Amino acid sequence: MSPSLEPRNGEPDKLKVVVIHQSRTGNTKRAAELIGGAAEAAGATVAVRPTTNIDMAELADADLVFVGTWVDGLILFGHRPGDSTKVRSIPKLWDKRVAAFMTHAINPGRAAERFAGLLEEHGADVVAFRSLNRRHLESEAAGFVAEVMASTGG
Ligand SMILES: Cc1cc2nc3c(=O)[nH]c(=O)nc-3n(C[C@H](O)[C@H](O)[C@H](O)COP(=O)(O)O)c2cc1C
Numbered sequence: 752m753s754p755s756l757e758p759r760n761g762e763p764d765k766l767k768v769v770v771i772h773q774s775r776t777g778n779t780k781r782a783a784e785l786i787g788g789a790a791e792a793a794g795a796t797v798a799v800r801p802t803t804n805i806d807m808a809e810l811a812d813a814d815l816v817f818v819g820t821w822v823d824g825l826i827l828f829g830h831r832p833g834d835s836t837k838v839r840s841i842p843k844l845w846d847k848r849v850a851a852f853m854t855h856a857i858n859p860g861r862a863a864e865r866f867a868g869l870l871e872e873h874g875a876d877v878v879a880f881r882s883l884n885r886r887h888l889e890s891e892a893a894g895f896v897a898e899v900m901a902s903t904g905g
Pocket residue numbers: 773774775776777778779780820821822823824825826827828830854855856857858859885
């Protein structure tokens with residue numbers, strides 16, 4: 752049963768969401784904040800964290816984790832997750848439901864799919880992946896969260 756549907760004291764438990772971001776110039780951080788805001792508006796309790804400041808207990812307790820980084824590539828080819836070493840430095844995500852997000856400028860190629868693969872190697876159960884255009888973060892982040900929450904029963 753989804754945690755959001757488990758009753759406690761007559762009230763449904765809130766889905767616990769952690770949003771982790773790796774950002775150089777702020778776009779992915781902004782995307783993480785928008786994702787956190789949308790998840791909160793949908794009824795979840797949310798914590799937004801950079802990769803350098805993960806709370807282990809909070810992560811262990813999370814029902815759903817968003818992990819984001821930026822698209823690194825040569826615009827037309829070679830797309831890959833930016834700062835992948837830093838993303839790999841976060842704790843293993845064993846059995847966690849994870850939604851992978853990225854931000855890009857023009858063309859993400861298949862970076863989001865590669866990022867999903869990286870997170871699966873890191874133990875995640877990846878339920879969705881997408882790269883968001885840095886110029887349309889508000890609308891694209893909201894759409895991604897709605898899709899992820901619907902698919903996970905949140
Ligand atoms: C070295 C480098 C390579 C990049 N390669 C691409 C690319 O191939 N395709 C693209 O759409 N954006 C590319 N970008 C743009 C970033 O992905 C985009 O600005 C992103 O939102 C940055 O996220 P941040 O502000 O969280 O660091 C590149 C940026 C850098 C610095």
